Amino acid sequence: MALGNKEAPTSEYNRIAMDTAQKFHAIRKAGVEKNRGAERPREKLFPAFDRAGLGIVLEYERMGNRPVSEALERAFETLGYSLEHLGLTIGTIVRGIDLRAIGTDEAELLRKLLLERKVIFFHDQHLEEDEQVTLARHFGELDAFPFGGSGQNPYVLEIRHGRHSPGIENGWHTDVTWMERPSLGSIAQCIQAPPFGGDTLFSDSHACYLGLTTELRDAIEHLEGIHDYRNFLTQRAPGSLPEDLLKQIQEEIPFGVSHPLVRTHPETGQRGLYIHGGFLRHESLTDRRSGETLDAKQSRNLVRELLQQHARPEYTCRFRWGVGSIAFWDNRAAQHYAVSDYFPHQRVLRRVTVSGDRPFLRPIEAE
Numbered sequence: 534m535a536l537g538n539k540e541a542p543t544s545e546y547n548r549i550a551m552d553t554a555q556k557f558h559a560i561r562k563a564g565v566e567k568n569r570g571a572e573r574p575r576e577k578l579f580p581a582f583d584r585a586g587l588g589i590v591l592e593y594e595r596m597g598n599r600p601v602s603e604a605l606e607r608a609f610e611t612l613g614y615s616l617e618h619l620g621l622t623i624g625t626i627v628r629g630i631d632l633r634a635i636g637t638d639e640a641e642l643l644r645k646l647l648l649e650r651k652v653i654f655f656h657d658q659h660l661e662e663d664e665q666v667t668l669a670r671h672f673g674e675l676d677a678f679p680f681g682g683s684g685q686n687p688y689v690l691e692i693r694h695g696r697h698s699p700g701i702e703n704g705w706h707t708d709v710t711w712m713e714r715p716s717l718g719s720i721a722q723c724i725q726a727p728p729f730g731g732d733t734l735f736s737d738s739h740a741c742y743l744g745l746t747t748e749l750r751d752a753i754e755h756l757e758g759i760h761d762y763r764n765f766l767t768q769r770a771p772g773s774l775p776e777d778l779l780k781q782i783q784e785e786i787p788f789g790v791s792h793p794l795v796r797t798h799p800e801t802g803q804r805g806l807y808i809h810g811g812f813l814r815h816e817s818l819t820d821r822r823s824g825e826t827l828d829a830k831q832s833r834n835l836v837r838e839l840l841q842q843h844a845r846p847e848y849t850c851r852f853r854w855g856v857g858s859i860a861f862w863d864n865r866a867a868q869h870y871a872v873s874d875y876f877p878h879q880r881v882l883r884r885v886t887v888s889g890d891r892p893f894l895r896p897i898e899a900e
């Protein structure tokens with residue numbers, strides 16, 4: 534039978550479908566007429582069993598229903614820089630800026646933009662190691678990284694993957710949660726990009742928190758978990774670290790630190806989900822009021838459920854690296870995931886981290 538043949542007979546299924554559609558349409562139209570002008574609560578617009586879309590709406594409303602505040606947008610415009618937003622609530626590319634040449638005023642604007650957008654991006658910067666460190670120093674003290682290959686500058690961590698070491702950062706996480714005072718943010722520059730793939734995804738931890746059901750938010754309100762770097766040491770250098778060095782590291786660098794599952798952003802005051810699937814001991818969740826540790830199975834199930842939250846595409850934006858691209862993310866407001874889809878090609882990033890403070894949760898009554 535030729536397509537578009539007007540003489541073709543209507544099948545029994547299609548006759549029923551068209552008839553049903555007419556009835557549906559009439560009922561829907563009557564409902565729209567009846568409720569015209571009435572604003573439905575946001576919660577009612579989304580199904581109770583799936584709040585991913587709602588989390589984004591609530592976060593966007595908190596942001597003033599704008600991707601970025603008007604004053605900040607105008608300030609960037611005045612300096613001749615343009616902003617390209619990747620997601621509704623997260624991720625913005627800044628164009629027209631030379632990061633080698635920024636002064637205190639530009640750095641302050643970028644800091645404000647980071648707080649509003651959680652991760653900001655730049656292309657074609659091509660900074661030398663020391664220049665990248667100088668850039669990072671605009672935003673605070675820096676943290677050296679004890680467990681990786683550093684560059685010439687001790688504050689630089691080189692993240693290199695290729696034929697002999699495939700990308701392993703493909704789990705949702707926020708950096709260095711094993712630290713008592715995990716880094717505020719990370720500034721990574723792409724030194725070598727694979728011909729395709731190797732993107733990094735970023736997920737909005739504030740929206741993730743808002744998108745949890747009320748029951749789940751209540752369940753994790755007072756919980757904290759222990760983060761440690763033991764797995765990390767053995768993964769990176771299996772069997773190659775002498776016992777006495779391991780012992781020394783554990784004595785000198787705090788081992789097994791406790792952080793809340795929900796943290797208050799120290800600058801914006803917003804709550805966000807705070808979790809790292811690799812460093813958090815999944816069975817370690819404890820109620821900080823009573824000091825009681827959850828049943829191990831219950832703890833693991835809860836961690837698994839929370840880890841899935843950041844993976845919902847609604848909360849994310851995706852960044853494509855080119856050589857000289859830079860991403861600056863706020864570890865207190867976003868999680869990230871480096872897609873490991875470029876083997877056997879090389880991907881090299883150079884990362885510098887800005888010092889942060891100890892995660893805490895401000896009680897609701899104090900907000």
Ligand SMILES: [Fe+2]
Pocket residue numbers: 702706707708869
């Ligand atoms: Fe990371």
